[in-house]
Amino acid sequence: MRIIIFGCGIVGRSLLELLKVRKKELNISYGLAPKILGVVDSKGFAINTEGLNIDEILRIKDLGRSVGEMENYGKKGAFELEILENIEFDLLIDMTPTNIVNGEPALSLIKRAFSLKLNVITTNKGPLALAMPLLLELAKHNNVSFRFSGTVGGGTPLLDFAKKCLMGDKILAIRGILNGTTNYILTEMEKGKEFSEALREAQVKGFAEADPSLDIDGIDSASKLVILANWILGKKITLKDVKVQGIRDIRVKDLEDAKKKGKTIKLIASVNGEAKVEAETIPKDSNLAVSGSLNAVSFISQYAGEETIIGRGAGGKETASSVIRDMIEIRGLMG
Numbered sequence: 001m002r003i004i005i006f007g008c009g010i011v012g013r014s015l016l017e018l019l020k021v022r023k024k025e026l027n028i029s030y031g032l033a034p035k036i037l038g039v040v041d042s043k044g045f046a047i048n049t050e051g052l053n054i055d056e057i058l059r060i061k062d063l064g065r066s067v068g069e070m071e072n073y074g075k076k077g078a079f080e081l082e083i084l085e086n087i088e089f090d091l092l093i094d095m096t097p098t099n100i101v102n103g104e105p106a107l108s109l110i111k112r113a114f115s116l117k118l119n120v121i122t123t124n125k126g127p128l129a130l131a132m133p134l135l136l137e138l139a140k141h142n143n144v145s146f147r148f149s150g151t152v153g154g155g156t157p158l159l160d161f162a163k164k165c166l167m168g169d170k171i172l173a174i175r176g177i178l179n180g181t182t183n184y185i186l187t188e189m190e191k192g193k194e195f196s197e198a199l200r201e202a203q204v205k206g207f208a209e210a211d212p213s214l215d216i217d218g219i220d221s222a223s224k225l226v227i228l229a230n231w232i233l234g235k236k237i238t239l240k241d242v243k244v245q246g247i248r249d250i251r252v253k254d255l256e257d258a259k260k261k262g263k264t265i266k267l268i269a270s271v272n273g274e275a276k277v278e279a280e281t282i283p284k285d286s287n288l289a290v291s292g293s294l295n296a297v298s299f300i301s302q303y304a305g306e307e308t309i310i311g312r313g314a315g316g317k318e319t320a321s322s323v324i325r326d327m328i329e330i331r332g333l334m335g
């Protein structure tokens, strides 16, 4: 499988590390033999149609430098999308940071990849939140695979569980905690910590977005809800269709009051007709009353009833494990 990787931050580097340490096992168990023909980061790129050495990529990134500085194959500066037309490869993996304003540069990258009949995996929520119905249509039209497991739930297979395991039933509604940062903040506030201190901790622990207002104001949860609604419920919605409210107005006192009544406050994303994100007071013994940075999502199906999946919703290795899951699936579809 010939691959070009875009984005070499925490998730990108974690993926390369996993591909390196799991090389033999991935080949024996799944027939996965990835060859990295190119890596692109924010300051340059490196291309070798014979395959780049993963150790060398990781070494240069560990030094805090760009892959554009790699010996022989590196080139500093912007990557022009036209370059893709001159390389023969099978899969483009986009792990660039989320841009929720216009989805760029990932949105144009994914569209170009589809037009070149390339399979795509992305962990970037921006293009999906803003243009998921269009992207799904384009992938279908060009007859390519498009997977995005890492965009929702980190390594927890929320999308796959609903899509595959609940196949044959009818999912009527989805409700869940889709953002680890706000869940961490609310959990800590329940213990008496101030909002700003809890947010600082979430940033240090690495859950928060580069711009944490995306977490706090519910935009990250809403983006993930758009992905679930499109992929699982077949709804053709984008971010503008979600009613969004964050957790800025919640005070320690609100959490204390809820606790006295055996309840807690959680930022719940739900789609049941209407798609919305809002802070809800729920019973302490509810399936969704998970603490810390955990995510939890309940799928309510017509026949199987309610099932809840709980797991870590962020992290480099966790999200990279989702990318590997997508790679194995695409490998299977390629025949």
Ligand code: HSE
Pocket: 151, 154, 178, 179, 180, 181, 182, 207, 208, 209, 215, 220, 313, 314, 315
């Ligand atoms: N900022 C996100 C969160 C990271 O807190 O859940 C994972 O998408």
